Amino acid sequence: MQQLQSTKAASLWSYFLNICAIPHPSKHEQQLVVWILNWAKEKNISCIQDKTGNLILRKPASTGYEHKTPVILQAHLDMVPQKNSQTTHDFLTDPITTVIDGEWLHADNTTLGADNGIGMASCLAVLADNTIVHGPLEVLLTTDEETGMTGAFGLQADSLQGKILINTDSEQEGELYVGCAGGINVNINLAYEKMESEPADSAYEISLSGLKGGHSGCDINLERANAIKVLAGVLHNLDAIPFHLACFEGGSLRNAIPREARAVIVCDRQYQNSLDIIINNLHLDLANKFNNIEENIQLSVKSCDLPSSILTNQSQSSLLNSLNNCDNGVFTMDENFSNVVQTSSNLGVITQNKGEQTSFDIQVLVRSQIEEEKHSSAEKITLHFQNHNAVVRQDGNYPGWKPNPNSAIYKIMEEQYSRLFAKKPETMVIHAGLECGLFSDKYPHWDMVSFGPTIKFPHSPDEKVHIPSVDKYWQLLVATLAAID
Numbered sequence: 001m002q003q004l005q006s007t008k009a010a011s012l013w014s015y016f017l018n019i020c021a022i023p024h025p026s027k028h029e030q031q032l033v034v035w036i037l038n039w040a041k042e043k044n045i046s047c048i049q050d051k052t053g054n055l056i057l058r059k060p061a062s063t064g065y066e067h068k069t070p071v072i073l074q075a076h077l078d079m080v081p082q083k084n085s086q087t088t089h090d091f092l093t094d095p096i097t098t099v100i101d102g103e104w105l106h107a108d109n110t111t112l113g114a115d116n117g118i119g120m121a122s123c124l125a126v127l128a129d130n131t132i133v134h135g136p137l138e139v140l141l142t143t144d145e146e147t148g149m150t151g152a153f154g155l156q157a158d159s160l161q162g163k164i165l166i167n168t169d170s171e172q173e174g175e176l177y178v179g180c181a182g183g184i185n186v187n188i189n190l191a192y193e194k195m196e197s198e199p200a201d202s203a204y205e206i207s208l209s210g211l212k213g214g215h216s217g218c219d220i221n222l223e224r225a226n227a228i229k230v231l232a233g234v235l236h237n238l239d240a241i242p243f244h245l246a247c248f249e250g251g252s253l254r255n256a257i258p259r260e261a262r263a264v265i266v267c268d269r270q271y272q273n274s275l276d277i278i279i280n281n282l283h284l285d286l287a288n289k290f291n292n293i294e295e296n297i298q299l300s301v302k303s304c305d306l307p308s309s310i311l312t313n314q315s316q317s318s319l320l321n322s323l324n325n326c327d328n329g330v331f332t333m334d335e336n337f338s339n340v341v342q343t344s345s346n347l348g349v350i351t352q353n354k355g356e357q358t359s360f361d362i363q364v365l366v367r368s369q370i371e372e373e374k375h376s377s378a379e380k381i382t383l384h385f386q387n388h389n390a391v392v393r394q395d396g397n398y399p400g401w402k403p404n405p406n407s408a409i410y411k412i413m414e415e416q417y418s419r420l421f422a423k424k425p426e427t428m429v430i431h432a433g434l435e436c437g438l439f440s441d442k443y444p445h446w447d448m449v450s451f452g453p454t455i456k457f458p459h460s461p462d463e464k465v466h467i468p469s470v471d472k473y474w475q476l477l478v479a480t481l482a483a484i485d
């Protein structure tokens with residue numbers, strides 16, 4: 001670890017290694033909280049924990065900076081606990097082991113927690129170092145960001161006095177984030193009527209797999225295939241065969257583009273050959289349609305056990321029509337930022353309840369940087385499924401962070417970045433949720449920006465942070481604090 005101690009960000013690194021030594025997976029941040037509370041006491045830094053579990057630390061302005069705009073540095077306390085199957089690591093008790101590999105730091109078969117541990121370490125390093133100049137300073141460390149943004153949701157509207165918030169939870173050096181999307185869940189329950197299948201009929205399972213999937217916000221503009229939509233389209237194209245649908249399932253997470261879906265259909269055995277041929281042709285059509293996007297798309301059909309019940313004709317057409325005609329993917333693009341999606345939806349999951357109350361549960365996530373568009377899109381999807389007699393409920397609403405073209409903190413950081421590194425940073429808006437969206441709801445006057453070092457594969461055991469980018473991150477942070485007016 002000597003290599004880290006010889007960088008400009010040496011103190012940041014020593015705090016980061018401290019953080020790694022204390023378990024702090026989401027919802028189990030208390031050990032780390034106690035450590036920080038004790039640390040602050042020793043350093044004579046004011047530190048309180050709010051009702052939700054967030055920590056707020058305060059340090060007076062440097063001499064001569066008392067009249068500057070008060071600033072808040074922000075990170076989240078928790079990390080995502082993911083490990084490879086061969087390791088016995090226990091996230092509740094074991095420290096994270098760090099490994100240097102060239103210019104990268106990673107963990108030993110687990111997540112590293114550089115997301116957002118580097119940001120958190122930088123906050124502590126700023127508080128501890130009296131040679132760094134800044135105006136009145138608050139540090140906000142939120143709890144449980146990764147599994148529901150609990151800390152940001154629970155933050156009181158009057159706990160902080162700062163007027164600028166610098167979020168440290170972005171993952172690409174050289175990029176400054178000025179906006180993010182909000183989201184809302186649309187939960188659809190579509191009841192269906194069933195009838196008994198004909199014992200003489202045969203059943204076939206049609207599977208779609210091999211798709212790339214990806215993040216339902218960040219990857220939604222890549223035109224990847226949505227397994228549920230594509231399979232519904234395949235069934236729609238089977239109209240030459242009189243079939244009955246027995247099963248339809250696909251996707252696993254609302255916020256991931258579905259990679260797999262499967263259906264079971266029942267029909268007379270005489271159609272088996274035609275079915276094979278049609279599925280084969282549709283497979284070729286799909287491979288053509290998604291050429292260069294989905295190289296491994298697989299559509300297959302095989303015989304399976306005859307299910308005891310099937311959907312009635314009316315329920316079957318209601319399900320397939322509602323899936324086929326449901327808007328999905330990119331709705332609008334941001335006018336001010338190139339290649340940034342403004343509003344989108346992801347039909348992420350469909351599951352089937354075969355018990356007494358037969359129905360399909362369908363999960364959709366709508367995202368937008370613009371509140372009104374988010375709500376109108378969610379409403380449109382709601383009405384669409386209600387027209388098919390579904391019961392639809394919206395929940396999980398959280399606000400986006402609308403980009404502010406006149407942001408003073410953005411201009412300061414852009415200037416400092418250009419001065420330090422002789423090039424301009426990229427201005428970014430992320431089509432996914434950041435805590436800033438929730439902050440903008442409670443503190444609408446805050447001028448916010450988000451930045452961070454380069455972190456690859458966060459939330460997976462491959463997570464790694466680029467050591468030289470941490471140096472640049474630290475230099476930009478220190479320069480920005482000194483330059484705020």
Ligand SMILES: [Zn+2]
Nearest residue numbers: 076115116169
């Ligand atoms: Zn994070």
